[in-house]
Amino acid sequence: MKNIPQLLIQFLIVLLLATAIVTLYFVYSFGALADKITFAAILQTIKQFGLxxxxxxxxxxxxADLLIRKIQTVWVLYFVRSVAFFGILSIVSLVLSFYLISNALLDNPFMK
Structure with missing residues (x-):
């Protein structure tokens, strides 16, 4: 029971970090397509893609961190955590991209 608040805090930190990275990526990648980037557009990006x-x-x-905590060396622990974070973020982003692309292809209004 002592680990529940620690896991919740870790979940919130990873959630905020991943949301910030995804939002900044979308703003950086597609910001040039908009006339100007507003706060409402950033909130929409957070809701639509970030979360x-x-x-x-x-x-x-x-x-995954429940297994990673077994590592005793501090620098190896942080390295493995960062690799796991970016690996999981990449995999989830690829799955979402695959879903969006396949959904667009299946629901293509120009194809009969």
Whole structure:
């Protein structure tokens, strides 16, 4: 029971970090297509892509971290945590991209 608050804090930190990374990536990548980037556009990006990618990332990272904690060397622990975080974030982003692309292809209004 002592680990529940620690896991919750870790989940929230990973959730915020993943949401910030995904949002900054989308703003950086597609910001040139907009006339100007508003606060409403950033909030829409967070809702549409940031949370969709960061919630599964945070859940999977917290579950993986339960195994990663067995590492005794501090620098190896942080290195493995960062590799696991970015690996999980990449995999979840690829799954979402695959879903969006396949959904667009299947629901193509120009194809009969």
């Amino acid at each position: 969709v990618i960061s919630i599964p990332t945070a859940i999977l990272f917290v579950l």
